[in-house]
Amino acid sequence: xxxxxxxxTGDTEPTxxxxxxxxxxxxxxxxxxxxxxxxxxxxxxxxxxxxxxxTVVTTIGGLVWPVMILLAIMGQIGWWPAMLIALVxxxxxxNVGAHLKARRRALGRRDMGDDRGELR
Numbered sequence: 068x069x070x071x072x073x074x075x076t077g078d079t080e081p082t083x084x085x086x087x088x089x090x091x092x093x094x095x096x097x098x099x100x101x102x103x104x105x106x107x108x109x110x111x112x113x114x115x116x117x118x119x120x121x122t123v124v125t126t127i128g129g130l131v132w133p134v135m136i137l138l139a140i141m142g143q144i145g146w147w148p149a150m151l152i153a154l155v156x157x158x159x160x161x162n163v164g165a166h167l168k169a170r171r172r173a174l175g176r177r178d179m180g181d182d183r184g185e186l187r
Contacts, residue, residue, distance in 0.1 A: 114171060118167070131160065
């Protein structure tokens, strides 16, 4: 393996320098914004925050696996029943949480005045 010797000390090597940033050149966008295909971009409607029920279901669904593994390690419940309980409850709570999230978003769109926000 060979290396190239450094350039002579008298020669200056051209370097690139970052141009300065002037914030006054960029004005905020006003009016409609269009994509590259020419279709107008519409901002996503703001959905309401999750309900207490949705938060509880999501939290319990996230805690099922760690709790069941901890109970199995401590010997309070067998490994196979713990994994089966964790799997079934995780799937059920995940589906319930997804349904509540979809319902919240659909109702939020309807409350925002969007006619397509009804549940189907």
